[in-house]
Amino acid sequence: MARKSLVGVVADELLDRIISGEFPPGSSVPGELELSARHDVSRMTVREAMKTLEAQRILSVERGRGTFVNPLNRWSSLEAVLRAASEGQNGPAAAVQLIELRRMLETGACELAAQRITDDELDGLRNCVADMRKAHQANNVASFVAADLAFHDQILHASENVFVAVLFEPLHRVLEKGRTETSKVPDIQEHAIGHHQNIFEALAARDPRQARNAMDAHMQQTLDDLRSYVLEA
Amino acid sequence: MARKSLVGVVADELLDRIISGEFPPGSSVPGELELSARHDVSRMTVREAMKTLEAQRILSVERGRGTFVNPLNRWSSLEAVLRAASEGQNGPAAAVQLIELRRMLETGACELAAQRITDDELDGLRNCVADMRKAHQANNVASFVAADLAFHDQILHASENVFVAVLFEPLHRVLEKGRTETSKVPDIQEHAIGHHQNIFEALAARDPRQARNAMDAHMQQTLDDLRSYVLEA
DNA sequence: ATTTGTCAGATGTCAGACATCTTGCGTCTG
DNA sequence: CAGACGCAAGATGTCTGACATCTGACAAAT
Incomplete structure (x- = not known):
C-alpha cells in the first residue's frame, strides 16, 4: 500500500x-x-x-x-524537526518536549474557550464525556480514544483561534499512537474521565482560570503516564 | 531586488x-x-x-x-493561514489571535526556562534589559526593538524546547513589523522595560509560576497596546 | 445485470536543450 | 605589481516534447 x-x-x-x-x-x-x-x-x-x-x-x-x-x-515542518530531534539518544527527550508543547497549546486554548464557548459546544463536550464513560464500562478502547480526541478537538474549536488549530494539527498525528497505548490501561481511563469531567465543569462555569488549571492537571497526568511508559520500556 | x-x-x-x-x-x-x-x-x-x-x-x-x-x-504554513485569515474584515481579529498564540508559547517557554536557565543566559538577559534602558534614554528605536527581540529569543532558547522555537520562528517574522510600530511610543517603552525587568527577576529567582505570570502580564500589555492601535487606525 | 474493454484526462517521469547567475582564474592593462 | 576585465566552469531556472501510469466513465461483450 x-x-x-x-x-x-x-x-x-x-x-x-x-x-x-x-x-x-x-x-x-x-x-x-x-x-x-x-x-x-x-x-x-x-x-x-x-x-x-x-x-x-x-x-x-x-x-x-x-x-x-x-x-x-x-x-x-514539525515532523521533520521531530525526526531530527529523535535521532540517537534524544527520542525520550523529544517526546517530553512534545508533551510540553501540547500542554502550552491546550491549556491556552482551554483558557480562551472558557470565554467563548457556546451552549451547543458545551453539549458536545458533555456527550464526549458520556461516551468516554460508556466506552470505559464496555471496555472499548477504540471508542474511548475517539471520544477523548473529540473532546479535545471540540475545545480547540471553541477557542476560536485558527492558528492554534493549525499548529496543533501535526501534533495530533504524532501523539495519536502514544495516546492509544496509554488509554489501554483501565486505571488511566478512570483518571482521564475525572480530568475531563473537571475540565467540562470549569468550561461550563465559563471560568478561564479554573479551566486552565483543570486542563493543566490533565496534561500533567498525561506527562506522568508517558514517563512511566518510557521508564518501563 | x-x-x-x-x-x-x-x-x-x-x-x-x-x-x-x-x-x-x-x-x-x-x-x-x-x-x-x-x-x-x-x-x-x-x-x-x-x-x-x-x-x-x-x-x-x-x-x-x-x-x-x-x-x-x-x-x-502559518503564513499562508495568516494570509487567508486576514482577508476581508478579519485582519484585526487575526492579529488578536496571533497575539493570543504568541502568549501561549511565550508564557509556556518562560515557565520552562525558569527551571532550566543557566547563569550565562541570565547574564545575557540582564544585558538585554540594560540595552533597552540605554536605547530608551538615547531615543534609539531600532536598538530598543533589537534588544527586546534578543531578550525573548534568549528565553526561548533557555526553555530548551526545540519545538517551541520552531513554531515561534514564523511568528517572529510576522510580529516584527507591528512591534517596531508600538515601540516608537516612549510610554510603551517604559512599560516594556518594567515588564522585562520583572520577567528577568522571576527567572533569576528560578520561580516558574512567577516567571509565567510576569510574562503573561507583558503579553497582556502587548495585546492592549495592539488594541489601542487597531482602534485608533 | 455483470463483466470487460477502451478511451479521455490527469498526474508521474524522463531526456535534452538553452538561459542565466555566481565564482574563480587567467589575462590584460596601467 | 595591483587592479580591472573577460571568460569559462558549474550551478540552478526554464522550456519543449514525449511516454508511462493511474482513474473514472462509458460502451460493448458475455
Whole structure:
C-alpha cells in the first residue's frame, strides 16, 4: 500500500542524509546532476524533491551557487524537526518536549474557550464525556480514544483561534499512537474521565482560570503516564 | 531586488486564487496544462509551484484524478493561514489571535526556562534589559526593538524546547513589523522595560509560576497596546 | 445485470536543450 | 605589481516534447 512517488522517495532519502549529519546546517548538498545520478532518476525528479524540502525551509536554493541546509530552528515542518530531534539518544527527550508543547497549546486554548464557548459546544463536550464513560464500562478502547480526541478537538474549536488549530494539527498525528497505548490501561481511563469531567465543569462555569488549571492537571497526568511508559520500556 | 522565480510567482498567484475563494476547500484546481497556459509558463514550472503548495499541505495531489484544496486547518504554513485569515474584515481579529498564540508559547517557554536557565543566559538577559534602558534614554528605536527581540529569543532558547522555537520562528517574522510600530511610543517603552525587568527577576529567582505570570502580564500589555492601535487606525 | 474493454484526462517521469547567475582564474592593462 | 576585465566552469531556472501510469466513465461483450 501507499507506493510513494519517486520524488517522495528522493526527498525522504535526502532528508535522512541531512538528519544523519552528512550535510550539516550551512553546508551545501550535492548538485542536482549528482543526485539524479545517485538515485537513478531524472534531474526534474530531483528538482521536485528539492522543492518540497525548500517549501519546508529545510533547504535554501541559491541560483548559480548551490543548495544549502538551513539551521534546524528555521525548519517549518514539525515532523521533520521531530525526526531530527529523535535521532540517537534524544527520542525520550523529544517526546517530553512534545508533551510540553501540547500542554502550552491546550491549556491556552482551554483558557480562551472558557470565554467563548457556546451552549451547543458545551453539549458536545458533555456527550464526549458520556461516551468516554460508556466506552470505559464496555471496555472499548477504540471508542474511548475517539471520544477523548473529540473532546479535545471540540475545545480547540471553541477557542476560536485558527492558528492554534493549525499548529496543533501535526501534533495530533504524532501523539495519536502514544495516546492509544496509554488509554489501554483501565486505571488511566478512570483518571482521564475525572480530568475531563473537571475540565467540562470549569468550561461550563465559563471560568478561564479554573479551566486552565483543570486542563493543566490533565496534561500533567498525561506527562506522568508517558514517563512511566518510557521508564518501563 | 528579490526578483522572484517564476515558480514562486505561479505559486503565489495560485494561492491567492485559493484564498480569494475561487477554489474552496475540497474542490479541485485547474489541471497543469490549463494553468501553464493561463500563466504562460511550461508545465514543469506549474508542477514545481504545485509541489511547494503540496509540501505546505495546502494542496493534495492525486494521481489520475487531479489536485484538490485541503481544508484550512490542514495547512501547515502559518503564513499562508495568516494570509487567508486576514482577508476581508478579519485582519484585526487575526492579529488578536496571533497575539493570543504568541502568549501561549511565550508564557509556556518562560515557565520552562525558569527551571532550566543557566547563569550565562541570565547574564545575557540582564544585558538585554540594560540595552533597552540605554536605547530608551538615547531615543534609539531600532536598538530598543533589537534588544527586546534578543531578550525573548534568549528565553526561548533557555526553555530548551526545540519545538517551541520552531513554531515561534514564523511568528517572529510576522510580529516584527507591528512591534517596531508600538515601540516608537516612549510610554510603551517604559512599560516594556518594567515588564522585562520583572520577567528577568522571576527567572533569576528560578520561580516558574512567577516567571509565567510576569510574562503573561507583558503579553497582556502587548495585546492592549495592539488594541489601542487597531482602534485608533 | 455483470463483466470487460477502451478511451479521455490527469498526474508521474524522463531526456535534452538553452538561459542565466555566481565564482574563480587567467589575462590584460596601467 | 595591483587592479580591472573577460571568460569559462558549474550551478540552478526554464522550456519543449514525449511516454508511462493511474482513474473514472462509458460502451460493448458475455
